[in-house]
Amino acid sequence: MILHELSANNIKEKLIKREISAQEVVEDLFEKIYLNEPSVKAYLCLDKEGALLKAREIDEKLSSGAKVGLLAGIPVAIKDNICTSGIKTTCASRMLENFVPPYDAFVVKRIKEEDAIIIGKTNLDEFAMGSSNENSAFHVTRNPWNTDYIPGGSGGGSAAAVTADMAFMALGSDTGGSIRQPSAFCGNVGCKPTYGRVSRYGLVAFASSLDQIGSITKNVYDAALLLQVVSGYDGYDSTSANIGVPDYISGINSVSGNLRIGVPREFFGDGLNTEVANAVTNALEIYKKNGAELVDLSLPHCGYAVATYYIIATAEASSNLARYDGVRYGHRSQLSEDNIIDMYCRVRAEGFGSEVKRRILLGNYVLSAGFYDAYYLKASKVRSLIKGDFEDAFNKVDCIISPTCPSPAFKIGEKITDPLEMYLSDIYTIPANLVGIPGISIPCGFTTTGLPIGMQIMGKHFEEEKILKVAKLFENETDFHLKKPELI
Amino acid sequence: MKYEVVIGLETHAELDTESKLFCGCCTKFGSEPNTQTCPVCLGLPGVLPVMNKKAFEHSLKAALTLNCEISKFTNFDRKSYYYPDLPKNYQTSQNYFNIGNNGFVDIVVKGKEKRIDIHNVHLEEEAGKLVHPEASGANYSLVDFNRAGVPLLEIVTQPDMRNVEEVESYMQALRCILLYIGVSDCKMEEGSLRFEASISLREKGSETLGNRVEIKNLNSMKAVLKVITYEISRQSLLLNKGEDVLLETRLWDDVNSVSRRMRSKEESHDYRYFPEPDLVPFWIEQEWIDETRATIPELPVSRRRRFVDELFVSDYDAGILTEDKFLADYFEECVKISQNSPKELSNWIINDVLRELNERKTNVRDFVVSPEMLVELVNIKPTIGSSIAKEVFSEMMNTGKGAQSIVKEKDLAQMDDTSELNAIIIKVIEENPKAAEDYGQGKKNALAFLIGQTMKATKGKANPKILTELFKQRLSASSK
Ligand SMILES: [Zn+2]
Numbered sequence: 022m023i024l025h026e027l028s029a030n031n032i033k034e035k036l037i038k039r040e041i042s043a044q045e046v047v048e049d050l051f052e053k054i055y056l057n058e059p060s061v062k063a064y065l066c067l068d069k070e071g072a073l074l075k076a077r078e079i080d081e082k083l084s085s086g087a088k089v090g091l092l093a094g095i096p097v098a099i100k101d102n103i104c105t106s107g108i109k110t111t112c113a114s115r116m117l118e119n120f121v122p123p124y125d126a127f128v129v130k131r132i133k134e135e136d137a138i139i140i141g142k143t144n145l146d147e148f149a150m151g152s153s154n155e156n157s158a159f160h161v162t163r164n165p166w167n168t169d170y171i172p173g174g175s176g177g178g179s180a181a182a183v184t185a186d187m188a189f190m191a192l193g194s195d196t197g198g199s200i201r202q203p204s205a206f207c208g209n210v211g212c213k214p215t216y217g218r219v220s221r222y223g224l225v226a227f228a229s230s231l232d233q234i235g236s237i238t239k240n241v242y243d244a245a246l247l248l249q250v251v252s253g254y255d256g257y258d259s260t261s262a263n264i265g266v267p268d269y270i271s272g273i274n275s276v277s278g279n280l281r282i283g284v285p286r287e288f289f290g291d292g293l294n295t296e297v298a299n300a301v302t303n304a305l306e307i308y309k310k311n312g313a314e315l316v317d318l319s320l321p322h323c324g325y326a327v328a329t330y331y332i333i334a335t336a337e338a339s340s341n342l343a344r345y346d347g348v349r350y351g352h353r354s355q356l357s358e359d360n361i362i363d364m365y366c367r368v369r370a371e372g373f374g375s376e377v378k379r380r381i382l383l384g385n386y387v388l389s390a391g392f393y394d395a396y397y398l399k400a401s402k403v404r405s406l407i408k409g410d411f412e413d414a415f416n417k418v419d420c421i422i423s424p425t426c427p428s429p430a431f432k433i434g435e436k437i438t439d440p441l442e443m444y445l446s447d448i449y450t451i452p453a454n455l456v457g458i459p460g461i462s463i464p465c466g467f468t469t470t471g472l473p474i475g476m477q478i479m480g481k482h483f484e485e486e487k488i489l490k491v492a493k494l495f496e497n498e499t500d501f502h503l504k505k506p507e508l509i
Numbered sequence: 510m511k512y513e514v515v516i517g518l519e520t521h522a523e524l525d526t527e528s529k530l531f532c533g534c535c536t537k538f539g540s541e542p543n544t545q546t547c548p549v550c551l552g553l554p555g556v557l558p559v560m561n562k563k564a565f566e567h568s569l570k571a572a573l574t575l576n577c578e579i580s581k582f583t584n585f586d587r588k589s590y591y592y593p594d595l596p597k598n599y600q601t602s603q604n605y606f607n608i609g610n611n612g613f614v615d616i617v618v619k620g621k622e623k624r625i626d627i628h629n630v631h632l633e634e635e636a637g638k639l640v641h642p643e644a645s646g647a648n649y650s651l652v653d654f655n656r657a658g659v660p661l662l663e664i665v666t667q668p669d670m671r672n673v674e675e676v677e678s679y680m681q682a683l684r685c686i687l688l689y690i691g692v693s694d695c696k697m698e699e700g701s702l703r704f705e706a707s708i709s710l711r712e713k714g715s716e717t718l719g720n721r722v723e724i725k726n727l728n729s730m731k732a733v734l735k736v737i738t739y740e741i742s743r744q745s746l747l748l749n750k751g752e753d754v755l756l757e758t759r760l761w762d763d764v765n766s767v768s769r770r771m772r773s774k775e776e777s778h779d780y781r782y783f784p785e786p787d788l789v790p791f792w793i794e795q796e797w798i799d800e801t802r803a804t805i806p807e808l809p810v811s812r813r814r815r816f817v818d819e820l821f822v823s824d825y826d827a828g829i830l831t832e833d834k835f836l837a838d839y840f841e842e843c844v845k846i847s848q849n850s851p852k853e854l855s856n857w858i859i860n861d862v863l864r865e866l867n868e869r870k871t872n873v874r875d876f877v878v879s880p881e882m883l884v885e886l887v888n889i890k891p892t893i894g895s896s897i898a899k900e901v902f903s904e905m906m907n908t909g910k911g912a913q914s915i916v917k918e919k920d921l922a923q924m925d926d927t928s929e930l931n932a933i934i935i936k937v938i939e940e941n942p943k944a945a946e947d948y949g950q951g952k953k954n955a956l957a958f959l960i961g962q963t964m965k966a967t968k969g970k971a972n973p974k975i976l977t978e979l980f981k982q983r984l985s986a987s988s989k
Pocket of ligand 1: 529532533534545546547548549550551658
């Protein structure tokens with residue numbers, strides 16, 4: 022039996038039946054990491070010692086017959102923009118290269134409480150700004166299906182780690198697709214819950230009104246398991262929703278009643294790769310065969326989503342990233358500083374990479390005096406229109422299905438010189454962030470060159486339970502999620 | 510002077526709350542640097558703000574008291590600028606939807622009432638404090654974040670004030686109101702109350718405003734008054750010479766009593782305001798407004814009027830009593846539990862209580878003599894006389910004991926037994942035959958001398974009224 026190939030839930034079941042020990046799981050996993058990591062480079066930091074310590078603690082609990090948590094003994098990877106007390110949290114930026122948070126993010130606290138084992142922190146585009154992982158200040162993570170290709174971004178490290186069996190599940194953050202797009206590119210299940218469903222406390226902010234923490238897992242069941250643990254109200258996040266969390270797990274195999282699936286025309290138009298289009302069309306046929314009704318839809322304002330997103334996200338980012346000034350923590354220039362302005366300039370010139378600088382400049386521009394109404398305010402109004410589109414759609418359908426991305430993963434270096442082209446790879450994922458609804462990407466096929474293709478299911482606010490069921494229905498009918506890359 | 514002075518004032522008042530605006534850190538003044546901080550108020554990566562409800566309610570209360578229109582919908586905005594005392598390099602404040610707008614404060618200057626319009630009242634967070642090392646040549650500064658995140662209320666007037674007197678009266682009225690409603694301790698020495706002034710001059714009769722100079726860093730009312738006087742003369746000198754007053758921000762240098770240019774309009778900040786996405790908007794329901802309004806106490810102006818109209822206290826005394834809410838409360842409590850005239854109680858409070866408070870540098874809330882104790886003293890005063898009452902009063906302050914027990918302990922009760930007093934009177938007359946003779950010959954002040962001698966003999970305990978009567982009877986009888 023190869024432990025690292027099992028799903029998170031399988032591992033947990035075996036642990037609880039005491040067929041294996043948590044220590045064995047961790048040791049097996051680290052062997053796999055030592056084997057695959059040199060070619061994938063998913064991690065920025067590994068904590069084998071901490072993982073083994075926690076594993077022994079869980080083994081003791083299990084042998085004493087004590088009650089264990091929902092994630093008992095499951096090794097979890099954490100995107101390196103989520104704060105972990107005592108473990109460096111760098112956001113893949115020189116600015117925070119040596120930053121060790123004194124506190125745990127809400128989600129980290131939750132998974133610890135449920136006995137998960139934290140194995141390390143995964144790579145990302147600097148401050149989660151990017152779609153390819155090439156904006157990491159430290160190294161580029163590679164797609165385990167083909168290491169010449171990008172794993173997607175910004176959560177490419179988390180997705181690649183799960184795909185390469187170097188983690189059983191991972192936490193990510195999704196501002197414009199940073200969970201769903203890399204999950205599609207790496208063949209994982211990636212879920213971005215409703216805005217407010219999971220506390221953002223401890224997630225290093227990129228764009229506060231869009232950021233949402235979610236899961237990257239090997240299958241839908243594991244997604245339900247991880248979301249069950251991290252969802253729920255948190256008094257430390259004012260935007261966290263005080264709404265009860267339903268049981269995502271027990272009813273996951275039962276889609277109730279007639280399923281009406283919306284198929285938005287705008288998501289199947291120009292610029293969509295044929296192989297991706299075919300895979301999603303075939304997937305829709307599978308739903309149809311299982312009794313679902315497909316409803317042709319229009320989301321007319323979605324054409325403005327990318328433009329709207331890049332105004333709102335950069336505006337918020339320019340302000341969120343203002344705190345990195347070298348005064349209290351973070352990078353400090355080795356060059357001499359004549360005055361405080363000089364210090365700020367050096368710290369930020371040296372500490373941030375070019376994409377982060379580009380977005381700070383854009384954000385400051387759209388917020389500057391005289392431009393606020395034309396950009397930020399206008400974008401906020403368009404955002405409302407897009408929300409309206411989705412509200413109308415959800416009056417007619419239970420969920421909306423689209424490709425997760427317009428194309429499969431692209432080659433490293435292919436789009437890095439063309440930011441606009443890069444931004445368009447999030448064209449189908451961005452609307453869910455602007456509207457605040459949940460979205461999940463699941464594998465629905467492969468290209469002829471063997472790269473995974475992802476399909477996105479979006480649901481109404483706080484209807485994670487429903488989209489998980491819809492995703493599970495497809496997974497039960499197919500085996501795309503079971504395929505493994507041949508790495509070495 | 511041929512110019513009209515136009516003055517507007519921004520007041521920053523630290524709100525009196527246990528914890529900071531967005532985190533649970535303590536707000537106590539004067540602790541060791543950076544001991545009252547946490548990830549939130551230090552602006553660490555990943556933290557989020559949570560609104561302090563008390564601070565919000567204090568702001569609502571202040572806005573209502575200042576007669577503002579309350580926004581049904583309010584939210585917060587980020588005001589961006591870089592400064593090392595500002596942990597996030599933006600201040601969470603309000604710009605687009607302030608809690609209160611279009612209010613006013615009525616002031617009285619030289620007996621004339623004037624209304625100062627309030628442009629807006631809003632809530633924001635305080636910055637930290639830069640500490641510059643004493644050592645000369647130090648190439649660094651230190652930052653203390655204990656104050657960072659303390660709730661701050663900003664009250665912005667319209668440019669309605671025309672001279673120093675109005676500004677002074679406005680500041681005092683505002684301070685008095687904030688203290689009255691209990692939202693700020695207004696301690697200027699601790700930086701709880703600070704001001705920024707904007708001053709411009711224009712030809713009398715002109716409708717257009719002159720170029721405005723803003724002055725920051727005014728940490729006392731005195732500084733505000735000084736800077737206005739300074740600016741009036743600086744600006745009128747410029748105008749007289751035919752020069753322009755520059756539109757600029759200046760800093761007040763309290764040590765040298767001059768204002769200095771901080772930045773010109775061209776260098777002014779672009780604060781890049783936008784709605785704070787980490788806080789949810791607030792809808793202020795009518796019910797909340799009503800509940801908050803119900804907690805606003807009677808304000809000094811109407812309380813003063815009531816003391817005059819209903820309790821027959823002089824306007825001057827009522828003014829003194831109502832300047833401090835707690836003193837006025839003390840007075841009213843005394844009136845409530847006492848049969849004595851409010852006038853008499855007010856005399857005691859203004860003459861004796863206030864004098865003691867000043868001497869002891871304490872406030873009425875910490876004063877040992879409670880209203881009940883003061884009333885007890887005033888009640889027994891007729892039996893001990895004024896001079897002994899004063900003695901008892903100071904004994905009460907030193908020991909915390911009640912008036913009656915002090916009188917008993919020290920045997921201070923007045924002698925009003927006529928036979929006892931007559932015995933002493935006979936003795937005094939015998940010892941002072943000359944004075945008795947003088948009185949008989951019509952020298953009235955001889956009586957005062959004899960009474961004085963009797964008082965001395967009785968250690969002040971003789972009831973002066975009865976004593977006078979007895980002397981008169983005896984001396985007139987003997988002279989017949
Ligand atoms: Zn704090």
